Amino acid sequence: MSREAEKPAHGGAASAALAHHFDTLVQQRSAVELGMWLFLAQEVMFFGGLFVAYAFYRSRYIEAFVASSRHLDVSLGAVNTVVLIGSSLTMALAVHNAQHGRRAAMRNFVVATMLLGVVFLGIKSVEYHHKWVEHLIPGPGFAFEGAHAPGAHVFFILYFTMTGMHALHMIIGEGLMIALLVWNARGLVSAEYPSRAHVLGLYWHFVDIVWIFLFPLLYLVSRH
Numbered sequence: 001m002s003r004e005a006e007k008p009a010h011g012g013a014a015s016a017a018l019a020h021h022f023d024t025l026v027q028q029r030s031a032v033e034l035g036m037w038l039f040l041a042q043e044v045m046f047f048g049g050l051f052v053a054y055a056f057y058r059s060r061y062i063e064a065f066v067a068s069s070r071h072l073d074v075s076l077g078a079v080n081t082v083v084l085i086g087s088s089l090t091m092a093l094a095v096h097n098a099q100h101g102r103r104a105a106m107r108n109f110v111v112a113t114m115l116l117g118v119v120f121l122g123i124k125s126v127e128y129h130h131k132w133v134e135h136l137i138p139g140p141g142f143a144f145e146g147a148h149a150p151g152a153h154v155f156f157i158l159y160f161t162m163t164g165m166h167a168l169h170m171i172i173g174e175g176l177m178i179a180l181l182v183w184n185a186r187g188l189v190s191a192e193y194p195s196r197a198h199v200l201g202l203y204w205h206f207v208d209i210v211w212i213f214l215f216p217l218l219y220l221v222s223r224h
Contacts, residue, residue, distance in 0.1 A: 029195045036199040040206050043169075047210055050162050054217060057154050064151020068144070069221035071136060072159075073127060077219040080123050081211065087116035088208045095201040101191030103184055110184075110197075113204065114177050117170055124167055131156070159218055166214060169207045176200050 058065050094109035135143035136156050144152040180200055183189050189196050 029193065032195045032199055033202075036202050040202065043206060047162075047165075050158070050165070051213070051217075054158050054162070057151075057158065058221075061148070061151030061154060064148035065155050066222040067146065067148045068152040068155035068159075069219060071131075071134065072219050073130065074219050076123050076127055077215050080120050081215050083116050083120045083123070084208045084211050087113045087120070088205055090116065091201050091204045095194065095197045098184075098189050098194040098197035099191060103187075103189065106189065106197060107181060107184055110177050110181055114174055117174050117177075121167060121170060124163065128160075131160075162214055162218070166207065166210055169210070173200070173204050173207055176203070 090109045090112040094106050094113060097103075097105040097109060131137055135141055136152075138153055138157045138160060142153055142156070177200065180189070180196055183196050
């Protein structure tokens with residue numbers, strides 16, 4: 001009997017969602033979710049390396065990090081924190097509705113998540129513009145008054161690297177959500193196979209958790 005013949009029959013969205021190299025949706029779902037968890041594990045190592053670098057340089061330039069942190073807008077950072085927490089809620093609701101086959105509700109919550117993500121990126125771009133105006137972009141034009149300039153330069157290298165990589169992950173997440181909306185419109189997300197929504201939810205929650213660590217480490221150095 002051929003491999004194709006061994007596959008159980010599925011109707012509608014389930015049949016369309018089953019890739020040719022899997023025998024069942026259960027097998028496919030396990031593989032997809034395992035793949036996402038492995039991907040997130042290497043992301044933890046990537047951001048973990050940045051956090052270790054931050055801890056090392058903060059121990060060397062404590063006063064410089066305190067002085068540099070005062071140049072960050074805590075209010076904008078706090079608003080962005082609330083925005084991301086809200087986006088985690090809408091993403092969780094999107095996954096919940098996908099698991100129950102409510103495609104219209106899932107679409108609406110995904111769109112809401114995307115809008116909150118755009119708000120976050122918009123606020124972050126405003127912050128970056130402020131740093132540009134204040135000549136706090138690392139490089140030849142960097143200008144920081146006082147004796148803490150060398151340490152401040154290190155702080156802002158870490159600030160732009162860490163928040164920049166976080167923003168890049170958010171932009172990728174926005175693109176993935178567009179793909180999820182297309183899959184949903186084609187009936188490839190269903191109660192029988194909600195894994196596309198589930199794994200994207202895992203990714204988005206991870207990105208949100210990274211920011212929960214970045215906010216106090218960067219913005220609240222001088223407020224503890």
